[in-house]
Amino acid sequence: MPTVADSVDAVIGGDTHVDTTSLSVVSPVGAVIEQITIDNDEQGYAQVVTWILRVVPSGRFLVGLEGTRSYGAGLCRALEAVGIRVVEVERPSRGERGRRGKSDPGDAVLAARKVLAMAVERVPAPRTGEGVREALRLLVVDREQMTRHRTQLHNQLLAELLTGTAEHQALRRKGLSGTDLEKLAKSRCRGGRPIEEQARLVVLRRKANAIIQLDQQIRDNGKSLTTIVQDAAPQLLKQVGVGPVVAAQLIVSYSHHGRCRDEAAFAALAGASPVPASSGRIVRHRLNRGGDRQLNRALHTVAVTRAQWDERTQDYIRRRSGSLTAKEIRRMLKRYIAREMFKILRTIEALNPTMTNGQAATAA
Incomplete structure (x- = not known):
């Protein structure tokens, strides 16, 4: 099976970070030809394009970038905008770095060598960062974060009920329903109660209100997901088990x-x-x-x-x-x-x- 090394004159590997990106041009046999470090801004992206076309004038090259949907997203868009093909590369593990240690130019070389070893027909394209896919990604990530936060609050609420009054303990044993959460959110402490009971009610009320708000936000998120999926891919929703x-x-x-x-x-x-x-x-x-x-x-x-x-x-x-x-x-x-x-x-x-x-x- 032919590899990328058989069909290009060079591969440019990139190690992306918040402020800078290090790039290395590597020949088909894995030798380092030239290296550069740029700022992660529009001026740096323009510098990279000029640099690549100067070092590899034949145009037979690929760019392998780490973090194409994070720190490398800006550079990835800039390269694709001028017709340069970008390949998505996973960050190297400690085993892949071996005893050479950790450096940004070194990681860029490893990224380029990974691309060289790939089969031509198996070169992964970067995930798209626009359109339906990006809209759904934002909503899915937001839903995951809200769901995780709700679970944490719910567990904390159950823990507080466990050490509360007999009424609270009975509420915990039967399980918290939506009605129970609304009652806790509206509960008020009567005068003359012990100070720890007053503090517990304040905490329970705050957490119950937060869970109710999160439940509403999760429902709104679900409506947004449903609207986009129904417009873009209604055939998926017709499959058994696919919501x-x-x-x-x-x-x-x-x-x-x-x-x-x-x-x-x-x-x-x-x-x-x-x-x-x-x-x-x-x-x-x-x-x-x-x-x-x-x-x-x-x-x-x-x-x-x-x-x-x-x-x-x-x-x-x-x-x-x-x-x-x-x-x-x-x-x-x-x-x-x-x-x-x-x-x-x-x-x-x-x-x-x-x-x-x-x-x-x-x-x-």
């Missing part, structure tokens, strides 16, 4: 047409691809613990829902239950669901990337 939140996560992880070359790559991205776990006479596969865990969680939600409500899935589980464990059946369900979702995602017109002529052309 607005799951559909939004599928779109966010898929990003745009071309990011995943096929359904097998999408399954690997989701951590739903089979991982060999054979030894001797035992031939089996296990769950993949890598990949995009949010996407994996979305597939897990669909699998669990279908196991409860979908007859086709229930029939499959019954057929396999004698020869496979529950985890193995769940792994296979996720793989089938990933294939099904990928086929649907490929039909969504809103995920067509906006590309210039230079971006559409390959480095070769």
Whole structure:
């Protein structure tokens, strides 16, 4: 299988940070040709474009950037705007750095060498930062943060009820409903009560009010997600087990047409691809613990829902239950669901990337 090193004259690797970005031009054999460090601003981006075209005038090159959706987002947009193809590169681990230590130019070289070793047909495009995908990403991240904060507040509220009065303890045992939260939010301390009880009521009232507000914000978030998904991908919502939140996560992880070359790559991205776990006479596969865990969680939600409500899935589980464990059946369900979702995602017109002529052309 041909690699990037076989089809380019150089690869430019970039290590991005808040204020600066270090870039290194590396030859197809991995030798460092030239290095530069720029400021993360418009002037720095223009400097990079001029520098790259001077060092590699043939135009046969790729740029491999770390953090294309964080510190490198500005540089990524600037390069793509002038038709330079950018490749998304993961940050190196300690093992990859080896004993060479940590430096920004060194990490830029590692990024370039990663790209050189990639198969041409498996070069990952950066996730898009505009349109439907970006709108859903913002809402999904915001929902995750609000949900996490609500869980923390709810746990703290239960802890305070546990050490409260007999009435509070009874309330905790039966579980907090929406009506209970409203009562706590409106509760007032009568005069003459012990000082610790007065303080407890103040804390309970504040936390209950905060949870009620978060519940409303989460509902508003869900309405926004539903509106966008219904407009962009109504076919996703027709699938069993796929609601607005799951559909939004599928779109966010898929990003745009071309990011995943096929359904097998999408399954690997989701951590739903089979991982060999054979030894001797035992031939089996296990769950993949890598990949995009949010996407994996979305597939897990669909699998669990279908196991409860979908007859086709229930029939499959019954057929396999004698020869496979529950985890193995769940792994296979996720793989089938990933294939099904990928086929649907490929039909969504809103995920067509906006590309210039230079971006559409390959480095070769």
